């Protein structure tokens with residue numbers, strides 16, 4: 666199932682309090698805090714279509730009789746995942762070669778770099794063969810088809826580029842890491 670993934674841009678930034686973060690997601694209406702499917706998976710809240718911008722029409726929202734746009738038949742779900750023992754490389758089956766954040770050239774030896782990192786989680790150093798810029802694997806431009814995360818939210822089903830998180834949602838999530846969040850698609 667296709668998913669929109671939201672996670673801290675720097676995967677070493679871990680939310681200080683995930684319980685408070687989930688409570689806040691319920692307070693702003695992304696999820697229904699009183700409607701757990703499981704402990705870590707939630708039905709979406711009434712404000713979901715305002716916090717997530719669908720680029721086409723949103724297929725399963727209907728207005729109630731008062732016309733205030735209540736979500737009545739929404740099949741979307743939000744889950745919170747924690748990668749347990751080390752930072753995870755979360756990758757789409759449509760993953761493309763990443764780009765150098767400095768010169769934008771496609772990174773050719775990225776699979777070798779990932780293999781080194783799997784063998785040694787501290788081996789995040791990377792040097793661009795085109796412009797010699799040095800960067801962390803974590804901040805390569807993975808073209809929204811992959812990324813690294815310790816903790817992430819998944820919203821599904823959402824096809825790649827079907828919807829984007831609004832600035833307000835990214836800002837609310839950023840309060841719990843004091844840093845920026847990013848998104849990509851599986």
Ligand SMILES: [Zn+2]
Nearest residue numbers: 765768793796
């Ligand atoms: Zn470069």
